Amino acid sequence: MSSSELFDRLGEHHWYNRYTQTPAFPVEVREHTAQLTNELGADYQREFMQGNIYVLSSSTMFEMGVDVGQLKAVFLRNVPPTPANYTQRAGRAGRRREGTAFAFTYARSTPHDQTHFFRPEDIVQGEVPVPRINLANRKLTQRHINSYLLGEFLRSGESTLTGDQITVGQFFLEPAAVQAPASRFGHGYSHNKLV
Numbered sequence: 001m002s003s004s005e006l007f008d009r010l011g012e013h014h015w016y017n018r019y020t021q022t023p024a025f026p027v028e029v030r031e032h033t034a035q036l037t038n039e040l041g042a043d044y045q046r047e048f049m050q051g052n053i054y055v056l057s058s059s060t061m062f063e064m065g066v067d068v069g070q071l072k073a074v075f076l077r078n079v080p081p082t083p084a085n086y087t088q089r090a091g092r093a094g095r096r097r098e099g100t101a102f103a104f105t106y107a108r109s110t111p112h113d114q115t116h117f118f119r120p121e122d123i124v125q126g127e128v129p130v131p132r133i134n135l136a137n138r139k140l141t142q143r144h145i146n147s148y149l150l151g152e153f154l155r156s157g158e159s160t161l162t163g164d165q166i167t168v169g170q171f172f173l174e175p176a177a178v179q180a181p182a183s184r185f186g187h188g189y190s191h192n193k194l195v
Contacts, residue, residue: 077106078113079105081112082123082128090105
């Protein structure tokens, strides 16, 4: 088939015109994971929201608490473990109700993914249980209490720590072990909060 015959046949075809008439444009792609510094992660998010980064490949840490604005499509590289995870991830697209949004899920050849490939309603419309803590599990309960108390302490004026992150050394040893924030946390603060 000659090029003129091909053009006559496909001249009105959308994808033919896109590939043959539209000039290529650069696509900026970045990876957003927990290994990034807070500053670089924030830069990637801002650049993505401004349209300077076209594709942002991210780990599940991006699932919570990050508003990425007018997200038009989400591609999941596997079926999330629960309906709650699916809702969090796929629900990132279309939050602003401007146009159509898509969520594409790649189903691997694992039993979990294949089960949901053949029964997608189980993951899309599945039941999301109310979160709960098993109080009979003393270690787990203590971890939650410790996390809560430490969070309260670090937000209080008693911690004297600044910035988004601290090291173990800064919490337990600086400027000296007896003057470190951990000494104030252990001597009275946590006990007072429990009373």
